[in-house]
Amino acid sequence: xxxxxxxxxxxxxxxxxxxxxxxxxxxxxxxxxxxxxxxxxxxxxxxxxxxxxxxxxxxxxxxxxxxxxxxxxxxxxxxxxxxxxxxxxxxxxxxxxxxxxxxxxxxxxxxxxxxxxxxxxxxxxxxxxxxxxxxxxxxxxxxxxxxxxxxxxxxxxxxxxxxxxxxxxxxxxxxxxxxxxxxxxxxxxxxxxxxxxxxxxxxxxxxxxxxxxxxxxxxxxxxxxxxxxxxxxxxxxxxxxxxxxxxxxxxxxxxxxxxxxxxxxxxxxxxxxxxxxxxxxxxxxxxxxxxxxxxxxxxxxxxxxxxx
Amino acid sequence: xxxxxxxxxxxxxxxxxxxxxxxxxxxxxxxxxxxxxxxxxxxxxxxxxxxxxxxxxxxxxxxxxxxxxxxxxxxxxxxxxxxxxxxxxxxxxxxxxxxxxxxxxxxxxxxxxxxxxxxxxxxxxxxxxxxxxxxxxxxxxxxxxxxxxxxxxxxxxxxxxxxxxxxxxxxxxxxxxxxxxxxxxxxxxxxxxxxxxxxxxxxxxxxxxxxxxxxxxxxxxxxxxxxxxxxxxxxxxxxxxxxxxxxxxxxxxxxxxxxxxxxxxxxxxxxxxxxxxxxxxxxxxxxxxxxxxxxxxxxxxxxxxxxx
Amino acid sequence: xxxxxxxxxxxxxxxxxxxxxxxxxxxxxxxxxxxxxxxxxxxxxxxxxxxxxxxxxxxxxxxxxxxxxxxxxxxxxxxxxxxxxxxxxxxxxxxxxxxxxxxxxxxxxxxxxxxxxxxxxxxxxxxxxxxxxxxxxxxxxxxxxxxxxxxxxxxxxxxxxxxxxxxxxxxxxxxxxxxxxxxxxxxxxxxxxxxxxxxxxxxxxxxxxxxxxxxxxxxxxxxxxxxxxxxxxxxxxxxxxxxxxxxxxxxxxxxxxxxxxxxxxxxxxxxxxxxxxxxxxxxxxxxxxxxxxxxxxxxxxxxxxxxx
Numbered sequence: 001x002x003x004x005x006x007x008x009x010x011x012x013x014x015x016x017x018x019x020x021x022x023x024x025x026x027x028x029x030x031x032x033x034x035x036x037x038x039x040x041x042x043x044x045x046x047x048x049x050x051x052x053x054x055x056x057x058x059x060x061x062x063x064x065x066x067x068x069x070x071x072x073x074x075x076x077x078x079x080x081x082x083x084x085x086x087x088x089x090x091x092x093x094x095x096x097x098x099x100x101x102x103x104x105x106x107x108x109x110x111x112x113x114x115x116x117x118x119x120x121x122x123x124x125x126x127x128x129x130x131x132x133x134x135x136x137x138x139x140x141x142x143x144x145x146x147x148x149x150x151x152x153x154x155x156x157x158x159x160x161x162x163x164x165x166x167x168x169x170x171x172x173x174x175x176x177x178x179x180x181x182x183x184x185x186x187x188x189x190x191x192x193x194x195x196x197x198x199x200x201x202x203x204x205x206x207x208x209x210x211x212x213x214x215x216x217x218x219x220x221x222x223x224x225x226x227x228x229x230x231x232x233x234x235x236x237x238x239x240x241x242x243x244x245x246x247x248x249x250x251x252x253x254x255x256x257x258x259x260x261x262x263x264x265x266x267x268x269x270x271x272x273x274x275x276x277x278x279x280x281x282x283x284x285x286x287x288x289x290x291x292x293x294x295x296x297x298x299x300x301x302x303x304x305x306x307x308x
Numbered sequence: 309x310x311x312x313x314x315x316x317x318x319x320x321x322x323x324x325x326x327x328x329x330x331x332x333x334x335x336x337x338x339x340x341x342x343x344x345x346x347x348x349x350x351x352x353x354x355x356x357x358x359x360x361x362x363x364x365x366x367x368x369x370x371x372x373x374x375x376x377x378x379x380x381x382x383x384x385x386x387x388x389x390x391x392x393x394x395x396x397x398x399x400x401x402x403x404x405x406x407x408x409x410x411x412x413x414x415x416x417x418x419x420x421x422x423x424x425x426x427x428x429x430x431x432x433x434x435x436x437x438x439x440x441x442x443x444x445x446x447x448x449x450x451x452x453x454x455x456x457x458x459x460x461x462x463x464x465x466x467x468x469x470x471x472x473x474x475x476x477x478x479x480x481x482x483x484x485x486x487x488x489x490x491x492x493x494x495x496x497x498x499x500x501x502x503x504x505x506x507x508x509x510x511x512x513x514x515x516x517x518x519x520x521x522x523x524x525x526x527x528x529x530x531x532x533x534x535x536x537x538x539x540x541x542x543x544x545x546x547x548x549x550x551x552x553x554x555x556x557x558x559x560x561x562x563x564x565x566x567x568x569x570x571x572x573x574x575x576x577x578x579x580x581x582x583x584x585x586x587x588x589x590x591x592x593x594x595x596x597x598x599x600x601x602x603x604x605x606x607x608x609x610x611x612x613x614x615x616x
Numbered sequence: 617x618x619x620x621x622x623x624x625x626x627x628x629x630x631x632x633x634x635x636x637x638x639x640x641x642x643x644x645x646x647x648x649x650x651x652x653x654x655x656x657x658x659x660x661x662x663x664x665x666x667x668x669x670x671x672x673x674x675x676x677x678x679x680x681x682x683x684x685x686x687x688x689x690x691x692x693x694x695x696x697x698x699x700x701x702x703x704x705x706x707x708x709x710x711x712x713x714x715x716x717x718x719x720x721x722x723x724x725x726x727x728x729x730x731x732x733x734x735x736x737x738x739x740x741x742x743x744x745x746x747x748x749x750x751x752x753x754x755x756x757x758x759x760x761x762x763x764x765x766x767x768x769x770x771x772x773x774x775x776x777x778x779x780x781x782x783x784x785x786x787x788x789x790x791x792x793x794x795x796x797x798x799x800x801x802x803x804x805x806x807x808x809x810x811x812x813x814x815x816x817x818x819x820x821x822x823x824x825x826x827x828x829x830x831x832x833x834x835x836x837x838x839x840x841x842x843x844x845x846x847x848x849x850x851x852x853x854x855x856x857x858x859x860x861x862x863x864x865x866x867x868x869x870x871x872x873x874x875x876x877x878x879x880x881x882x883x884x885x886x887x888x889x890x891x892x893x894x895x896x897x898x899x900x901x902x903x904x905x906x907x908x909x910x911x912x913x914x915x916x917x918x919x920x921x922x923x924x
């Protein structure tokens with residue numbers, strides 16, 4: 001059940017609808033076992049997976065680490081954000097060095113758009129790269145885990161669904177990967193809503209219904225996805241106050257009551273409670289936020305297995 | 309040989325005398341194998357142990373890591389003290405996220421009293437927590453390893469022993485856990501001695517003989533436990549000089565000569581040589597300081613095994 | 617195929633020519649398997665290898681970590697450069713503590729000359745130490761991997777070879793270890809070339825031909841080894857400008873054309889491209905820089921296996 005055709009996972013634009021579907025099916029079939037003991041069949045036995053993170057991350061790095069270990073791989077972690085180890089070496093030379101030590105799969109996060117794709121263009125033929133987030137562009141495994149979560153609650157046919165994305169879409173690689181995946185899965189209606197300063201470029205808005213308020217976006221929706229608001233947006237003057245942001249764009253119980261009664265609420269984490277989401281929603285019965293995290297391990301196992 | 313009744317280990321106050329005894333017995337039986345190869349029976353195979361340290365630690369974190377690996381667990385380390393990874397996420401959400409990834413046991417150190425117990429009160433039913441040190445309150449595995457070390461030298465009956473604790477008891481979670489364990493084991497006489505500025509609150513002194521000098525505490529003792537003096541105590545004005553502290557409260561060969569000839573000397577590490585302990589004592593024949601470290605791995609194996 | 621006589625590897629001066637040869641032979645025989653799955657025979661199963669790095673390192677630490685894991689060892693990493701964990705504990709006590717936890721092999725890097733040998737002089741009889749670089753003195757595994765790389769290209773008889781070392785020899789432990797190994801292997805001619813401010817003490821120059829220019833050193837050479845120039849050398853006034861350094865001492869295609877047509881180019885990494893080496897040379901057909909990295913894993917496996 002491996003994808004002979006998939007070499008790297010840099011963006012969900014790399015995947016056809018049927019490849020996306022196959023990955024989600026495989027992740028679903030791994031789902032139960034993803035949180036337990038390493039798989040006895042150890043599909044990545046003898047493979048070395050390197051987590052190369054140039055931005056701090058607990059969540060995504062651990063998720064990949066657990067996914068790789070449960071597949072039987074050897075894992076090396078490089079926390080380049082908290083380290084002084086690079087000593088002026090180019091990123092390409094860091095990659096070449098790790099390749100020369102026998103690394104097979106590189107899970108890379110970098111703050112700059114396009115860096116992961118650039119590394120993929122120069123890596124050795126046998127190397128495999130997974131984009132664990134670059135700049136504002138791509139976070140494909142987050143897109144996959146979000147789709148898996150929606151499927152588990154709403155079924156495989158997305159054509160009748162209304163999905164609302166609310167918040168700082170402009171700076172979000174999660175939003176861009178989710179939008180790509182939602183289009184690929186032929187989602188009925190994709191709604192986006194954000195303060196004007198946090199709206200993305202028009203190409204990202206393509207095929208979406210732009211809502212002028214959070215209430216409009218949530219009304220009658222099947223899925224409400226909210227995004228992290230980085231506190232830096234305040235300092236940059238893109239948001240006037242966290243209180244005003246919460247009032248206008250935060251997902252509160254009152255606002256959520258506008259959605260379908262069985263709507264689910266999603267957040268990629270880490271959450272700023274009381275900013276983009278109310279406690280009562282984050283911890284409420286419609287929240288699937290922890291399921292997203294669990295699905296993340298299964299999706300990353302499916303991706304690593306498909307590449308290795 | 310697992311303790312069905314033990315869910316978390318937050319404090320030695322959680323343990324009955326018989327539970328404490330059972331853990332020490334199990335640690336003793338693991339003692340020889342604790343420093344070698346992973347146990348072939350791998351009692352924690354398939355379990356994921358997360359070391360979640362919000363204060364820097366080499367010693368305790370490594371000890372838990374080795375204990376978990378020798379039991380066959382998968383181990384994830386989070387060095388939250390040296391990292392910028394949390395991004396404003398609440399501690400509870402960090403816990404929930406790791407739970408959602410399938411973590412089974414959390415080994416938590418935090419600078420604030422009560423934080424570990426608070427996490428235990430909100431964690432999932434299947435999660436297990438071990439307090440690896442919180443604030444000044446608890447360090448239960450240190451208490452256990454110290455008791456194991458005393459037992460190995462002085463036997464199981466503590467009712468005839470004089471145990472002296474000397475030094476910065478006020479700021480020490482080690483001292484609080486040791487005092488709890490010594491009382492639970494019905495120790496004959498517990499003596500405490502410290503400069504007045506470093507004496508603990510009266511509840512901690514309960515059942516102890518308060519000595520006005522180190523000499524008085526050491527005289528005729530079977531066990532001399534000294535504690536680390538953090539250099540911050542100088543800046544805080546609690547200690548006038550390290551030289552004076554060493555003269556008045558440090559364990560020197562001359563002072564140790566006042567104890568029973570077969571008295572043992574203990575220190576939880578890391579040591580400030582020449583401050584709370586003289587080199588000749590730390591490295592002398594009565595020192596069991598390195599045995600404490602070795603016992604730490606065995607005790608942590610017993611605890612992890614009992615919880616998992 | 618273990619060396620019963622080798623206790624530590626602190627310096628290549630510890631090795632006889634025949635011991636050096638045996639290690640290189642063993643590394644060569646491990647070479648193919650060094651970059652793949654852990655060895656099924658797991659020669660270090662049940663052993664604990666501790667990477668104790670007091671200077672930042674990605675490359676050497678990972679290489680040792682992979683070598684140890686491929687031999688089946690349990691590995692603990694201590695990044696003491698990026699950590700605040702030591703709390704005033706002496707280096708000796710850190711060692712004793714890790715020994716008391718059952719560590720078997722210590723891989724140590726430290727910025728100060730002689731520290732690793734000092735630790736070796738006080739460690740427990742069962743402990744094994746590998747010097748992963750100390751001060752400017754020794755980096756024995758780098759010396760071994762460089763010799764293995766030369767052998768693979770030039771055969772086992774070094775007596776007919778001209779080997780040129782160019783660059784900051786004065787501050788380089790790599791150069792000192794390479795020079796020791798080259799002498800031990802009876803190299804035909806060893807040439808050294810550097811700006812006067814970067815020449816080493818005379819004992820290091822012994823048996824070498826001191827060249828007054830890079831061109832003179834390269835001319836007709838079989839092996840051209842260039843060394844990293846740390847940017848600190850500028851601030852220290854030892855180098856006037858990086859441009860001038862590159863012009864006078866950098867390995868450019870023009871300069872390399874003076875060497876034998878089949879000369880190989882080596883660099884210990886991490887490279888400062890455009891300072892000590894031109895891109896076209898680093899990535900050109902004569903460069904064996906990535907092979908050095910691959911050989912590093914094999915050499916470290918051979919060393920760990922011989923010691924453990």
